[in-house]
Amino acid sequence: MADDALISKRTMADEVADVLRGRILSGRLTAGEPIRQEHVAKELGVSRIPLREALSQLAAEGFVTLTAHKGAVVAPLSLAEVEELFELRLMLEDGLLARAIPHMGKGDFAALDALIDESRAPDGLQRWGALNWRFHEVMYLPADRPVTLKLLKRVHDNIDRYLRLEIAMSVEGRNRGYREHQELVDLARARDIDGARALLRRHIKATADNLRTTLQARSDQ
Amino acid sequence: MADDALISKRTMADEVADVLRGRILSGRLTAGEPIRQEHVAKELGVSRIPLREALSQLAAEGFVTLTAHKGAVVAPLSLAEVEELFELRLMLEDGLLARAIPHMGKGDFAALDALIDESRAPDGLQRWGALNWRFHEVMYLPADRPVTLKLLKRVHDNIDRYLRLEIAMSVEGRNRGYREHQELVDLARARDIDGARALLRRHIKATADNLRTTLQARSDQ
DNA sequence: AATTTGAATATTGTATACAATATGCGAATG
């Protein structure tokens, strides 16, 4: 019999981690909010043991902060940390894109086009973060760098969490994002690596700037 | 009273994680080796609960892999993964170095010189990995990018583990490393960012090549 | 009145006990 089943056996701790991660990413659990073990465990119908293991995982992913004898809180992200995460995107994605473009085939381009269309669909608004990630993920898959990609997903997730909580992505911002995604695919199709890298650089910096100015406006109000 | 004590309260799980991490990094626990919970727990004098939480942490750091109902094994690293880790070093350190150099002061250069001396000391041989990391860490500290630096440490640790297990760093390799470290400091002192980046690039690539050829020679023997 | 003390309460950390799953090995079957 094959070593790995069709659906890999999952443990309660894994399920709990998924639920909590979802709540944090969706904003149902907000930054700084403490997580009372007994309460959450009872609500989810498990004991505190698997809950605690789930919290360990989430801590490693950067979503919660654990303090001995004080417990878990949803990790607060400072503006400085988010800006650092954008810089990480820049460093990681630049290398991934350069390695991916030479290996892209027709299927990859088609998948990317489909994702752009999906993003423009009306129900894509709610899932902006997830769709944006999938676009970038599919684009970097041909680079064949699984460890880097996994790391990058964590960076994206943490940024999304901040974006979702603090600002609603403006309509103009989203539209420019779609346009730039399309341009990225076009440049990749033309195997214009340097052009694509330059655009990606602008794309990421623009998103970061958008965040910065929006926060600035908020604090000035 | 201050919110954080002089020595932050540590939990059994943290202690256990440190012990196991140390054993993995030192090679006492070798890649692929299973970790029997009951056995290790009894040996360390704790129950399986804190041990399991320690294993969660180590899994997040990439040192062990957990499989439901099968347990933990010391994470095997394929050559492809190690090469990817070197690429990650390249991507992360390039950015860190560029940002760090303009902020370096006399104290930083002195600390780097001291670390190079320490590396050359006879007892530095055993601690090559740790000292090498500290050199790079001190060099990137002025960049003020704590998240990135933490990530980079994990990359270094995982590489070290592989290096230590598979090959003994050759004397020539080490000596070249020291030389290049000194040159890096000199270039940083001269604020020659591009020169330092180019050297760092060669430095990392040389280490990766050294590993590759050594492994090649092994498998051919 | 402000501050400190300390016991009552709440919450987390860990050990023990039990349940669920995997593994190994011998008997049954072809």
Add this chain to the structure above:
DNA sequence: CATTCGCATATTGTATACAATATTCAAATT
């Protein structure tokens, strides 16, 4: 003889119980 089945054992996953630490709030002290 090889293969499969099933039970015994080993190992992991989870719940419950208890211990250790933190928090709260009222009384005591200045």
